[in-house]
Amino acid sequence: MAPKAILEHQDLSTRINMSEKGRVVIPAAIREALGMTVGSSLDLRIVDGELRISTLRNRIRLAQEDIRKYIPEGVSLSDELSAERREAVKHE
Secondary structure, rough: OOHHHHHHOOOOOOOOOOOOOOOOEEEEEEEEOOOOOOOOOEEEEEEEEEEEEEEEHHHHHHHHHHHHHHHHHHHHHHHHHHHHHHHHHOOO
8 A cells, every 4th residue: 555645645746857967856745745765765767658766665565565465364474484494494
């Protein structure tokens, strides 16, 4: 599920100009809606001829949601991985 701030600002848009060195300033309201802060890692990609910018945190969240569809309810992958690793250490 998208963060509340994003849902409240889905219609938020603006037009900006790129500087001669290719720099753009993301307006504060958009940064806030996307949870971008100083030092945030951003993911830039071209999709259908459009530049899409998202936080790395959001990309990870989306990937987790996609993978969660394939994991049975009540199963913890981290617990399973830890158990497998403990078993492997016994045999080393």
